[in-house]
Structures are given as C-alpha cells and as structure tokens.
Amino acid sequence: MAEIRVENLHKAFGEFVAVRDSTFTVADGEFFVMLGPSGCGKTTTLRMVAGLELPTSGRILLGGGDVTFNRAAARDIAFVFQLFALYPHMNVRQNIGFPLKCAGMSRSEIRARVEETARFLRIDHLLDQPVSRLAGGDRQRVALGRAIVRRPMAFLMDEPLGTLDTEFRDLMVRELRELHLRIKATTVYVTHDQLEAMAMADKIAVMSRGIIEQFGTPQEIYDRPASMFVADFIGSPPMNFLAFRGGLRKGAASVRVNGADIALPEIREDRADGELALGVRPEYIRFDDASRLRGAVFGAEYLGTTQIVTVDTAHGQVKARLPADIAVNPGENVGLAFRGEKLSLFDKSSGRAIHTALIDGARHG
Amino acid sequence: MSATGITTAHSVVAPTGRTRAIAGAIVIVYALITMIPLLWIVVTSFKTPDDSIAYPPKLLFTPSIEGYCNLFNTRTRQTPEYIAALPPATGQCDQLVRSRNMVIAGPSNVIPRFTNSIIIAFGSTFLAVALGTLTAYGFSRFRVPFANDLLFFILSTRFMPPIAVAIPIYLMYRAIGLTDTKIGMILLYTAVNVSLAVWLLKGFIDEIPREYEEAAMIDGYSRLQAFRKVVLPQAATGIAATAIFCLIFAWNEYAFAVLLTSGEAQTMPPFIPFIIGEGGQDWPAVAAATALFLIPILVFTILLRKHLLRGITFGAVRK
Numbered sequence: 001m002a003e004i005r006v007e008n009l010h011k012a013f014g015e016f017v018a019v020r021d022s023t024f025t026v027a028d029g030e031f032f033v034m035l036g037p038s039g040c041g042k043t044t045t046l047r048m049v050a051g052l053e054l055p056t057s058g059r060i061l062l063g064g065g066d067v068t069f070n071r072a073a074a075r076d077i078a079f080v081f082q083l084f085a086l087y088p089h090m091n092v093r094q095n096i097g098f099p100l101k102c103a104g105m106s107r108s109e110i111r112a113r114v115e116e117t118a119r120f121l122r123i124d125h126l127l128d129q130p131v132s133r134l135a136g137g138d139r140q141r142v143a144l145g146r147a148i149v150r151r152p153m154a155f156l157m158d159e160p161l162g163t164l165d166t167e168f169r170d171l172m173v174r175e176l177r178e179l180h181l182r183i184k185a186t187t188v189y190v191t192h193d194q195l196e197a198m199a200m201a202d203k204i205a206v207m208s209r210g211i212i213e214q215f216g217t218p219q220e221i222y223d224r225p226a227s228m229f230v231a232d233f234i235g236s237p238p239m240n241f242l243a244f245r246g247g248l249r250k251g252a253a254s255v256r257v258n259g260a261d262i263a264l265p266e267i268r269e270d271r272a273d274g275e276l277a278l279g280v281r282p283e284y285i286r287f288d289d290a291s292r293l294r295g296a297v298f299g300a301e302y303l304g305t306t307q308i309v310t311v312d313t314a315h316g317q318v319k320a321r322l323p324a325d326i327a328v329n330p331g332e333n334v335g336l337a338f339r340g341e342k343l344s345l346f347d348k349s350s351g352r353a354i355h356t357a358l359i360d361g362a363r364h365g
Numbered sequence: 366m367s368a369t370g371i372t373t374a375h376s377v378v379a380p381t382g383r384t385r386a387i388a389g390a391i392v393i394v395y396a397l398i399t400m401i402p403l404l405w406i407v408v409t410s411f412k413t414p415d416d417s418i419a420y421p422p423k424l425l426f427t428p429s430i431e432g433y434c435n436l437f438n439t440r441t442r443q444t445p446e447y448i449a450a451l452p453p454a455t456g457q458c459d460q461l462v463r464s465r466n467m468v469i470a471g472p473s474n475v476i477p478r479f480t481n482s483i484i485i486a487f488g489s490t491f492l493a494v495a496l497g498t499l500t501a502y503g504f505s506r507f508r509v510p511f512a513n514d515l516l517f518f519i520l521s522t523r524f525m526p527p528i529a530v531a532i533p534i535y536l537m538y539r540a541i542g543l544t545d546t547k548i549g550m551i552l553l554y555t556a557v558n559v560s561l562a563v564w565l566l567k568g569f570i571d572e573i574p575r576e577y578e579e580a581a582m583i584d585g586y587s588r589l590q591a592f593r594k595v596v597l598p599q600a601a602t603g604i605a606a607t608a609i610f611c612l613i614f615a616w617n618e619y620a621f622a623v624l625l626t627s628g629e630a631q632t633m634p635p636f637i638p639f640i641i642g643e644g645g646q647d648w649p650a651v652a653a654a655t656a657l658f659l660i661p662i663l664v665f666t667i668l669l670r671k672h673l674l675r676g677i678t679f680g681a682v683r684k
Contacts, residue, residue, distance in 0.1 A: 050579075050583060051582075051583070052579050052582070052583070071582070071587070072579070072582045072583045073582055073583065073584070073585045073586060073587065075583075077583065078583065078584075079579070079580065079583045081576040081579070081580060082576075083576050084576075085574065085576035085579070085580040087577060087580075087581075088599065089598045089599065098581070098584055099584035099585060102581075102584050102585030102586055103585050146580075146584070150584070
C-alpha cells in the first residue's frame, strides 16, 4: 500500500476545463472519497490517477514515484468500475484471475490466490458460474475480487455502488468499509452520494466545477463547510442560508439580522458592509417564542422520529428538523432560535466561509 | 391460450392462432417464391440437355450427371468409328460423353476459376473486416480529428455504384499491371467493402463499454492486447455479420470481374456464362456450375447464421 500525492493536476478538453489545479494527498491506508455532482471533475481526476487519462499538467505520485505519464498497467493500481466491467465471456474464476494471468503468474498460484480471495469475499461458491447469471451485489463482489486479488498499491473506485438498488447499496457500504478495515488499502472512491461518502470516508474532497471546494474529515465537512456550495451539497435537507446585509468586526461573537442579535462563534476577520449569509443546519434550529427572528410555518414533512418544518422568513425559506411530537400548524407565526456555536457565516458573493472560531478550528496541516 | 377453448383475457401482444396461421402462410409463400428458382437450378443440373429445354418443362425425369460431366471436362466431337475404336469407357462421364459422339479432351477451367473465387472472395473479406475492425475501433475509442468528416468520406465511396469508376480503375490497373491478377481483385473488393465494414463495425464497437478494455489495461494488458483479448471476443457477432455481407458482395461481384479478369484471375461469375457457349446451349452444365457456386456462401452463412440474426438486429433491443 502507498500514499497518493496529486500536485497541481490540471485537465482540459479543448476549451472545457474538467479539473483545475487540484492538489491533495491520500495518506497510506486511507479511505479517500471524492464527492461532487456529476460533471465536477471527480471521475476525470480518478481516471488520471489510474492512467486512463493523461493530465494537461501537474504531477501524480504513487508511493513516492512519479507515475504521471506511466501506462495504466505500469502503475500497480486496481480500478473498480461503476458498470463492474466483468468480462462477459469469462466465468467468475477467470474474471478474478485475469489480472494475475496478465502478470504471468503460474496456473496453480492463480488458482490458490483466486480461491483465497473468493473465500475472503464469500463468493467461493460462485467461482464456476458465468458472470451473466450473478445478481448485482455478487457482480460487485467479483469486481472487488478482481481488484484485491493482485494486492495493488491502491484501489480506485468509480461509483461502484451507483447501479445497485438502495437495499444492496447499504449492505455494500458496510461490506466495503469492513473490507477496508481488514486490508487497510489506500482507496480513492468517487461518488455523488453524500451518504456513501459520509459512511465510508476517512477524508472527503468535495468537488465542484473542477475545483476541490473542501478537503477534510466527514465531520469537518459537515460542521464547518468551507463554502456555500459544500454547505448546500452536504446534508439532507441542506444547510439553510439566511441572507442579510451587514459589516463584521474581528472579535465579535454575534451578528445582527433584522433587529435580532444572533450569537455565533467568534469572528476572526474584519469586513466592510456587504451581502452575507448565515448558515444553519436544520437540526440546530428550534422554535422559541422569545426570538425576534420570526416566520410563518409553510408546511411539515413527517419522518417518523423527526419532522422537517419549512418556515417562510424575511430572509428566505428555512427548514428546521424538529422532534416529531411538536405540533405545527401551517400559517402559524413562530420564533426561530439557533445553536450559536454551530453557525457558519458566508460571503454571499464569493460563497466562501468567513473566518470564525468554528471554521478556523478545521484548518489543519 | 385459445387452444383450451376458454379465453378469459386477450393479450394485446401475443399473437392469436389466426394471426399466427396467416403469418405462417405468408412466410411459406415467400419462402417458396424465393426457393423455387434455386430448386429449379439444382433440378436442372441433374437433367439431360434435352430434358432441360423440353416444353412443357419436365417435372419427372431420369436424373443424369451429364451436366456435371460437361462442367468439369472439355470435349471434342469425333466420328462414331473413332469412338468405337477406343478402349472401353473408364467411367460414367466417359460413357455419357461418348454417347453424344464426343470424347473427353481434358479437365475444364471450372476448378481453377472456383479456386480463384474462393481466394479472392475470402481474401478480400478477411482484409476488409480486419481493416474495418481496426478503423472502427480507432474511430470509436480515440478522439480522431474531423472524425465525422472522415467517416462521411469513407461512406461517400458507396454513394455511386462501384462500376461507375470502372474505366479509371481499368486504366489504372492496366498501368500498374494489376489486371487479371488475384491480388488486384482482392484489393479492389477490399476497397469497396471496407467502407461498409467500418460503418457496420463502428456501431458494434460503440456498443461495447470502454470499461472492459480499461479494466484490462489496468490489469496489465497493453491497448493492443486489450483489443485482441477483450474487444474482439465481444465484437465477434458484429464481425461475423460484417464478414457475411462482405463475402456475399465479393463472391457475387460480376461487373468488375468481367472487366478486369479474363484468365489467370477469373472468378466464377464471369466464367459461368462462358459454359453456355461450349458445345450448344448446355443448360445442365450452367445449372451445375451455379449450384456449386452457391454452396460455399450457403455453408458460410449457415455457420454464422446465429451471429447474422443477432447482428442485424443488434442494438435494437437491450439484452
């Protein structure tokens, strides 16, 4: 296993820039997830790491060696595709053994390794079946088997659970995480599904339009989003933004929104008057009749243990996650209170988070 | 279904007994229409020359292999005295020929011509499919500059009947000494077929997900190995279908063959009409040649039948 370093990686297809000056490091044995909407450049980045695509500029280092322009076969990595890419003219055994055959390993050794891998993934009873007869989850296991049988330096996975149905997906998320804990392989995993990312990742990079918006642990990304894009992309429902105008002073620990003083983590920068957005997660909102920040209830979605209540305010619509037993009536005028230490502030025009004690706590390395 | 006599629900998609019967009848009538000429050729090849031109046509006759004897041998007319003085006939053909006051002079040209047909048709098919597969793969997988224009250009070679360029080709071939050579004919048929092959195969190869090759390349294959070991097996259906189309064209091509070949490289299509002239209107011999001419393509098509059927409907329905 090895560390993966990506330095100033850039990829343009003609006019279109797919990946813009990307730099990140995946530590040895880390499960790294690239998360973002489709077309954000995550798959292109992965394909460049794999050697299926050559970068326009930048460097890729695998275990310390520069592999930027090496052939895919010369990189000692394994790739798991969204469509599994099992060879349809081969059975399970041949599929798993294929990389070893390519490497010129002896028949008996291939046999032993394939069987060991199949037992590890609990698919040893399927070895002599044609792959066309397998269920989705088993196909995915075979694809994983083909990846781990070679014991490569790193695993690259491109939305491997994208085509599975929800039930299977949850199962495979657990299995993948368990597999990772057992073999501790450096893994780069691409997905657009935040739940997968949150459940599996040691580190997440959230990408948008070719740029890494934020790089951090799932907790950091959720609690201390570095941009409005990240705050909006992560979480369901996403973070609420209350738009307001105002100036900021270093050291202050509250902002004034429509006559209401709202406490938040200590502000670490001075800012002239401008358009700002206060970011608050739905679960950090509660109803408080004393609050001067008021709105009218628009509706509620019942989710069993909680409910999502939508409130129309002067600063836009706000969704609050409240206990299911609180009675709410559409049209009712309510006051909103927030958990101050969990609030974020954003510069509305650039979308960047403003330095506060909370955000700065996330700065690392 | 309705066989039980109780119909509780009508399926709107499954055919009923009556529509099935009508469809069956249409298929049988159509099959008869297309099969009868072929059958007539085979039947004629076993008639005597007299039976073959009898009017009304004879449906019942004594089969004879005279047509085949005449096809494979050249004969010369002799006086009955000369024939009587010969040693006894060595075979059925000998006997049949002598009964017409002729003797066998030697083997005819049919075997060399047939061999030419085989070499030229299969050779050009192989080349066209090989070139077509590689070209189609390139167009399908790489960013080729002006790919669409190039593909259109390749297709445009089929916009006119190939024979429209016969005279320039004839002059060109004469200048470079390719007239009446097998290699010349192979190159010509390849050139005509390669555009068809590229277009057909591009469709097939586009349908094969790239991930297969990419997986193989990551697993240690080079691009060419991945192409050979992963793409080719999956494109087999398309390749087979394309090969049949190319072979049928090259096997049946008549106009260029008449123009460009006369001896050394002559194929069957221009040779068959020649047979008529050799000693009267020898329809059984012509029919025999035609019947034999049909066999290779028939065998080839039957062998690849499964692929052909899947091939021409490929992409229409997801598997």
